[in-house]
Amino acid sequence: MTDRYELTMIDAAMQAGTAFRPSVFEAFGRRLSGGRRYGVVAGTGRLLDRIEQFSFTDAQLKFLREGNVVSPEALDYLADYKFTGRIRGYAEGEPYFPGSPLLTVEGTFAECVVLETVILSILNYDSAVATAASRMVTAAGTRPVAEMGSRRTGEESAVAAARAAYIAGFTNTSNLEAGIRWGIPTMGTAAHSFTLLHDSEEDAFRAQIDALGVGTTLLVDTYDTARGVDLAVKVAGTELGGVRLDSGDLPIMAARTREQLDALGAKNTLITVTSDLDEHAIAGLAASPVDAYGVGTSVVTGSGTPASGMVYKLVAREGDEGWKSVAKASENKASHGGEKLAVRTLEDGVAVEETIFMGDPTKDDAADASRGRGLQVDLVRGGAIADEYRGAAGVAKAREHRKNAVAELPIVAHRLRPGDPAIPTVFR
Amino acid sequence: MTDRYELTMIDAAMQAGTAFRPSVFEAFGRRLSGGRRYGVVAGTGRLLDRIEQFSFTDAQLKFLREGNVVSPEALDYLADYKFTGRIRGYAEGEPYFPGSPLLTVEGTFAECVVLETVILSILNYDSAVATAASRMVTAAGTRPVAEMGSRRTGEESAVAAARAAYIAGFTNTSNLEAGIRWGIPTMGTAAHSFTLLHDSEEDAFRAQIDALGVGTTLLVDTYDTARGVDLAVKVAGTELGGVRLDSGDLPIMAARTREQLDALGAKNTLITVTSDLDEHAIAGLAASPVDAYGVGTSVVTGSGTPASGMVYKLVAREGDEGWKSVAKASENKASHGGEKLAVRTLEDGVAVEETIFMGDPTKDDAADASRGRGLQVDLVRGGAIADEYRGAAGVAKAREHRKNAVAELPIVAHRLRPGDPAIPTVFR
Numbered sequence: 001m002t003d004r005y006e007l008t009m010i011d012a013a014m015q016a017g018t019a020f021r022p023s024v025f026e027a028f029g030r031r032l033s034g035g036r037r038y039g040v041v042a043g044t045g046r047l048l049d050r051i052e053q054f055s056f057t058d059a060q061l062k063f064l065r066e067g068n069v070v071s072p073e074a075l076d077y078l079a080d081y082k083f084t085g086r087i088r089g090y091a092e093g094e095p096y097f098p099g100s101p102l103l104t105v106e107g108t109f110a111e112c113v114v115l116e117t118v119i120l121s122i123l124n125y126d127s128a129v130a131t132a133a134s135r136m137v138t139a140a141g142t143r144p145v146a147e148m149g150s151r152r153t154g155e156e157s158a159v160a161a162a163r164a165a166y167i168a169g170f171t172n173t174s175n176l177e178a179g180i181r182w183g184i185p186t187m188g189t190a191a192h193s194f195t196l197l198h199d200s201e202e203d204a205f206r207a208q209i210d211a212l213g214v215g216t217t218l219l220v221d222t223y224d225t226a227r228g229v230d231l232a233v234k235v236a237g238t239e240l241g242g243v244r245l246d247s248g249d250l251p252i253m254a255a256r257t258r259e260q261l262d263a264l265g266a267k268n269t270l271i272t273v274t275s276d277l278d279e280h281a282i283a284g285l286a287a288s289p290v291d292a293y294g295v296g297t298s299v300v301t302g303s304g305t306p307a308s309g310m311v312y313k314l315v316a317r318e319g320d321e322g323w324k325s326v327a328k329a330s331e332n333k334a335s336h337g338g339e340k341l342a343v344r345t346l347e348d349g350v351a352v353e354e355t356i357f358m359g360d361p362t363k364d365d366a367a368d369a370s371r372g373r374g375l376q377v378d379l380v381r382g383g384a385i386a387d388e389y390r391g392a393a394g395v396a397k398a399r400e401h402r403k404n405a406v407a408e409l410p411i412v413a414h415r416l417r418p419g420d421p422a423i424p425t426v427f428r
Numbered sequence: 429m430t431d432r433y434e435l436t437m438i439d440a441a442m443q444a445g446t447a448f449r450p451s452v453f454e455a456f457g458r459r460l461s462g463g464r465r466y467g468v469v470a471g472t473g474r475l476l477d478r479i480e481q482f483s484f485t486d487a488q489l490k491f492l493r494e495g496n497v498v499s500p501e502a503l504d505y506l507a508d509y510k511f512t513g514r515i516r517g518y519a520e521g522e523p524y525f526p527g528s529p530l531l532t533v534e535g536t537f538a539e540c541v542v543l544e545t546v547i548l549s550i551l552n553y554d555s556a557v558a559t560a561a562s563r564m565v566t567a568a569g570t571r572p573v574a575e576m577g578s579r580r581t582g583e584e585s586a587v588a589a590a591r592a593a594y595i596a597g598f599t600n601t602s603n604l605e606a607g608i609r610w611g612i613p614t615m616g617t618a619a620h621s622f623t624l625l626h627d628s629e630e631d632a633f634r635a636q637i638d639a640l641g642v643g644t645t646l647l648v649d650t651y652d653t654a655r656g657v658d659l660a661v662k663v664a665g666t667e668l669g670g671v672r673l674d675s676g677d678l679p680i681m682a683a684r685t686r687e688q689l690d691a692l693g694a695k696n697t698l699i700t701v702t703s704d705l706d707e708h709a710i711a712g713l714a715a716s717p718v719d720a721y722g723v724g725t726s727v728v729t730g731s732g733t734p735a736s737g738m739v740y741k742l743v744a745r746e747g748d749e750g751w752k753s754v755a756k757a758s759e760n761k762a763s764h765g766g767e768k769l770a771v772r773t774l775e776d777g778v779a780v781e782e783t784i785f786m787g788d789p790t791k792d793d794a795a796d797a798s799r800g801r802g803l804q805v806d807l808v809r810g811g812a813i814a815d816e817y818r819g820a821a822g823v824a825k826a827r828e829h830r831k832n833a834v835a836e837l838p839i840v841a842h843r844l845r846p847g848d849p850a851i852p853t854v855f856r
Contacts, residue, residue, distance in 0.1 A: 001578075001583050001586070001605065002603075002604050002605070003576070003578055003579070003602040003603060003604070003616060004602050004603075004604050004607075004614045004615060004616030005602065005616030005617055005618055005619060006616075006619075007604070007616075008616055008618070008639070008640060009618055009619065009621075009622045009636075011639050011640075012618075012622070012635045012636045012638065012639035012640060013622070013625060013635060015635065015638055015639045016626070016631070016634070016635030016638065016639075018625055018626055018631075018635065021625060023625065025621070050583070059608065060604075060608060063604070063607065063608045064604075067607070067614070069604075069614070071639070109621075109625050113619070113621060113622075116579070116619070116621075117578050117579050117583075117586070117603075118583055120579035120580070121578060121579050121580075121581065121582060121583040121586055122582070122583060124579060124580055124581070125580075125581055125582040125583075125585070126582075148431070150429075150431055150545050150549060151431070151544070151545050151548035151549050151552060151740075152548070152549075152552055152553075152735040153549065153552070153553055153582070153585070153734070153735065154549060154550070154553040154554075154581070154582055154584060154585035154588055155429050155478070155545075155546055155549040155550060155584075156582060156583075156584035156585065157553070157581070157582035157584065157585045158429070158545070158549055160582055174431040174432050174433065175430075175431065175432075175545075176430050176431070176432050176435070176488075176491070176492075176497075177429060177430070179432075179491065179495070180487065180488060180491045186432045186495070186497070187432060188431060188432030188433030188434075188435075188436055189433055190433055190436070190437055190440075191433060191434075191437065191541070191544070192741065192742070192756045193437075193453070193537075193541060193544075193741060193742035194437045194440070194441070194541075195756075196742045196745070196754040196755070196756065197441060197446055197449060197451065197537050197742060197745055198444070198446055199747050199748060199749075203444070203446075206444070207440045207441060207443065207444030207446065208437075208440045210440065210443055210444065211436070211439050211440035211443045211444075211499070212436060212439075212440060222756050223756075297735050297737075300735075301729075301734040301735055302734075306581070306729040306730075306734040307580040307581065307725050307728075307729055309725075312579075313620065313621060314620070314621035314624045314625060317624070317625055319627050320627060321627075326624040327624070328620045328623075328624065328650050328651075
């Protein structure tokens with residue numbers, strides 16, 4: 001989980017006597033990729049586990065030694081590596097905006113820089129999924145949305161995606177491992193292969209109902225959807241739990257299927273749709289008689305924005321002349337150095353500004369800060385990790401937090417069209 | 429690595445007496461997502477490891493039991509699960525086209541269906557990366573391309589992406605774990621934080637050169653690129669290995685930097701560029717004095733196509749009336765049932781058609797097949813995995829295979845604009 005340059009930088013800095021300068025790194029996004037109106041921070045709980053486990057095995061040290069990647073002195077340092085610093089950051093589930101100081105990592109240069117890749121991998125991917133998922137949840141209104149995209153992303157990313165989507169308000173997931181690791185409710189219907197396995201669609205429906213009861217959801221579009229619906233009600237009766245449509249023009253198919261189910265007396269049988277949905281398709285089905293959505297590819301790939309574009313930068317460090325704020329100055333990528341205090345400024349309970357106080361806040365600043373909600377929480381102190389943000393409890397907390405914090409955003413935040421962030425970020 | 433419905437389908441099929449019907453599943457893509465001219469199969473070696481390890485732990489079985497996911501009979505089956513069937517497929521690194529039978533999995537319905545998610549997760553992600561990477565490699569011509577995108581995808585996907593990009597012809601990766609697991613050459617330069625850590629850019633350059641020698645690559649755009657280049661040559665001398673440009677307008681910056689380096693006498697100092705490159709940006713730099721490319725976000729996210737869109741379908745199974753080809757008939761998703769023999773038909777060494785022979789080939793078919801190269805290899809037989817496709821040796825073999833097989837494609841395959849597949853797929 002480390003890029004080679006992190007280790008060679010530590011090596012070079014050790015030789016130059018600068019490796020253990022107290023330093024502050026910050027993870028932030030310069031913009032909201034894809035013209036999103038807001039982002040949703042996700043991955044924090046996973047990241048805390050990774051930081052706790054972060055160390056170098058004998059096999060890894062051997063690889064570094066035999067490949068002459070770093071000097072013996074640097075190898076000794078890495079062999080004993082353990083993060084002992086402090087990490088503050090936005091709570092998991094928190095909306096964020098360009099320049100929001102999402103994670104502030106304090107420690108020696110060496111212990112902070114080596115975490116760069118793992119911090120960014122997790123925050124960039126998980127937040128991309130949560131950001132897309134949050135738009136889908138809003139577009140779905142009161143209808144439930146299931147995450148079914150495991151097969152469209154790397155096999156470990158699949159578990160992370162299920163987790164991030166659930167934090168962003170999805171109802172459940174098809175991914176069983178996400179159920180085991182993070183306590184997320186799991187669901188499932190059946191695949192076309194199950195119908196094709198049997199000698200007839202009727203045999204397949206009967207087999208599924210015998211095993212799972214009439215409350216199950218039958219996939220009715222393997223051969224002909226209208227005949228599939230007829231058959232489903234014939235086999236299961238009017239108490240059939242649901243039917244799933246996975247192909248065709250969904251608004252038309254949903255309307256026809258609802259009419260057909262009602263005519264057959266299956267008025268309580270729900271319609272789930274699952275074919276290549278994203279937030280726009282979900283919004284387009286708002287007036288259709290759909291009861292639940294299943295989303296695959298688009299949620300696990302961030303709906304066109306598969307990486308959030310966050311970066312991890314040194315913003316302050318102690319040198320021979322004491323603490324110094326630092327920032328890269330090259331074109332198009334100006335950064336704000338120094339430590340920051342982040343506040344979501346509210347008016348009548350509605351967010352109006354992401355306010356970032358730089359350096360030591362003044363008395364006026366403190367008065368301004370009191371008009372909003374402080375956004376940073378302690379995640380790691382002296383190497384000890386705050387347990388409340390971890391495990392299944394951390395996921396549940398993050399899901400609740402996202403719900404409440406998104407409710408604070410102005411209505412423009414929910415526009416699906418690409419555009420400006422819902423509130424401005426102001427550095428004070 | 430399993431979707432819930434795979435297990436409930438096994439359960440229902442066991443109760444219906446159909447779970448152990450001999451079955452054939454096939455993984456294929458209905459189209460080349462993103463208007464690609466060809467795809468590149470990747471992930472096969474990783475998949476073989478996953479299939480060998482595929483089983484259910486006590487904790488997983490406990491979760492399934494306590495959650496009433498499946499019946500006790502199904503739990504017993506899963507507790508003893510081991511894939512004992514046969515898998516044939518395209519060799520890793522092989523180009524593919526719509527409908528190419530990428531993986532054919534034979535066994536009982538139960539043992540095949542439970543692998544659906546892991547097969548698709550790996551093939552969809554790894555092939556998306558390899559397909560994008562192959563375009564970048566072609567666009568780069570003889571110049572080397574390094575994979576540096578670990579921070580822009582999930583932390584395990586990062587290792588898979590480094591592997592897939594290398595198979596597609598990338599020269600090396602920043603990801604150390606990919607070096608350890610798959611024998612891929614690793615590389616690295618330095619980050620802006622390293623410059624900012626030091627009291628001056630000069631101190632930073634000196635520290636890096638002291639540790640890594642003058643052959644290293646210095647990052648020269650932290651403050652002002654022209655002054656950075658001056659300083660780099662002043663500190664390292666004219667034997668400086670390279671400079672890296674990570675911001676600004678790259679064609680202009682590269683030209684200016686080359687002029688400046690030459691004027692300073694550093695005629696052999698190489699220029700590496702790394703700022704938000706994709707295949708189009710690489711092609712746009714063809715006439716610029718660039719010596720090497722580093723690619724991040726775009727390669728690990730499939731350059732706009734983060735999932736390959738492959739599906740895994742039941743294509744044949746034995747029933748009461750013997751073997752039967754099966755396919756779903758619903759709108760827009762017509763599939764071709766049955767087992768297939770895939771041949772890349774060549775004329776004068778150039779691919780002209782992806783020929784898929786269905787069912788039992790006739791004598792005429794056999795004559796036609798002899799005009800090309802058979803595309804399917806044995807990957808698993810009777811549960812035993814072909815070792816030649818695994819580990820670092822498998823990666824090296826796949827990289828070589830991709831190079832030779834891409835060389836067979838017609839020139840239109842290398843057009844970057846979205847369009848039709850380079851050769852048609854013909855079912856005979």
